[in-house]
Every structure is written in C-alpha cells, then in structure tokens.
Amino acid sequence: MEKDTLTIYPQGDLDMVTAKKVKDSLDAILYNRSGLKNLIINLGDISFIDSSGLGMLIGCYKVMHGRQGKMMLCDANDTVYRLLELSGMKKLMPVMRLESQRTARGEGYGKRQ
Amino acid sequence: MVKDNSVTLKVKSIGENVSLVRMVVSGFLFPYDLTFEALDEIKIALSEAVSNCIIHGYENAEDQEVTVKMEVKEHQLTIQVIDTGIGIADIEQAMEPAFSTREEHMGLGFVFMQTFMDRIEVYSQPGQGTTVLLHKTLPAGEQKIDEVG
Numbered sequence: 001m002e003k004d005t006l007t008i009y010p011q012g013d014l015d016m017v018t019a020k021k022v023k024d025s026l027d028a029i030l031y032n033r034s035g036l037k038n039l040i041i042n043l044g045d046i047s048f049i050d051s052s053g054l055g056m057l058i059g060c061y062k063v064m065h066g067r068q069g070k071m072m073l074c075d076a077n078d079t080v081y082r083l084l085e086l087s088g089m090k091k092l093m094p095v096m097r098l099e100s101q102r103t104a105r106g107e108g109y110g111k112r113q
Numbered sequence: 114m115v116k117d118n119s120v121t122l123k124v125k126s127i128g129e130n131v132s133l134v135r136m137v138v139s140g141f142l143f144p145y146d147l148t149f150e151a152l153d154e155i156k157i158a159l160s161e162a163v164s165n166c167i168i169h170g171y172e173n174a175e176d177q178e179v180t181v182k183m184e185v186k187e188h189q190l191t192i193q194v195i196d197t198g199i200g201i202a203d204i205e206q207a208m209e210p211a212f213s214t215r216e217e218h219m220g221l222g223f224v225f226m227q228t229f230m231d232r233i234e235v236y237s238q239p240g241q242g243t244t245v246l247l248h249k250t251l252p253a254g255e256q257k258i259d260e261v262g
Binding site: 015016048050051052078079087 | 150
C-alpha cells in the first residue's frame, strides 16, 4: 500500500532558481503519487529564503489543498521562520521552528556566505 | 574605523546571478560588524530587488543586464539596483502588499524590501527601466579583529 506521507529535505538557498527546481521535482512526485495526503517540508537545511521560495511553498500548499491533503513546514531557522510569519504562511499551515536555535544561538545557524 | 567602500556589479539577467549578488553583498559588508540577522535582512531585500529586475523588468529574458551598485559612506549603506527593462506604470500599486502582475508570485518583493531596509526609493517609467535604492544605517562600532573568522 502506498504511503500517504512524504517528507522532503531541500537544502541551501530557496530563491527563484532553486525554488523552481524543488517545485518541479515535487510536482513530478505528486503527479505519480495520487494517494499522497500529507506533505512535510523540512526546512532545517535551508539557510536563506526569499519571496520566490515562499511562493513555491504556497504553490505546494495549493496542490495539497486541492487533493484534500495537508502540508506542514518544520525546522525553520530564525530568519526563515520570521519570513513565514510575515508572509502569512503560518495562518495556512502548521510551521515549526528549529527548537535548538533559541538556546544554542550561533551553533549551526546562519552559515555566512 | 572601517573605511567607506563601493562596488559596482553588472550581471547578466539570469536567475543564477541572484545568489551571486547575495554572496557579493555578504563579502562587501563583512567588515562592517553586522549581526547575522541584519546581514540576512539585507540579503533578502537585495534578492527581491534583483529577482524583480529579471522576472518583471526583463520578463525572464536572459540576455539583459542588471547593475548593482553597493556603497557605504559614513555608515550609510546604499544599494542601487538598476534594470533597463519594461519599467513600472504605477509604482504605488506595485508596492502594495499582495499585488503581483503574475499569478505564481506573492507580491511580497517590495514588502520585504520595505520591511528589511530603513528606506527604499523606486524610480521607474514604462519602457525606461527601473532603479531601486535600498538604504540602511550600519552599526558605527569599531571592527574587532579578534572576532573576525
């Protein structure tokens, strides 16, 4: 039986180029797995996101919503989490932040480019 | 006292150059003792401005050029982002939250620029291209050599 939950772990920066790559791969998976009902995007390895990346996440939400599925975002770092708040994404779906960052500031956060 | 500095970049209008411009601004601002959050905010604003040039100004045409001028003068950062694309007919409307000419975009570009910079200026006319100025006051602290690296 087909699993109904998929977790993906995109890495690096989510901008106009990389967001499109993630969306294209995800669209292909979603097309082939009509039984998929829950999409979890783990943002733990995303160091940067802009409105193109947020647009991609909204696009995924629309697809999941369209098939009566659910979507969740987790492990967002401080900056990413703030953008998810600012963009109203938190009103649409559950968003979890990376817990360790509140206490271990500077550890593993903000890889300076 | 960190010296004033300026850098001008001319990049081809391809999406891959948005991350290149972010890397350059990170390097350019490295001596100015910014927090990670402050640097991230500038990178987001700049990413939005350059993406706008490519997606909207040039309508994704990849054979055009985007100019990015970064300058720090007496702790005042000014970044000019210039395209010679289609321009904006109604700047006020373009800057409204959630306004977008394209369905797949969220209309947050200018919102993020305004949120993360102290002040922005937009100059544009249809057919004449667009110039966006991003302004931010940098911390005035001395550079601490032992904290670098």
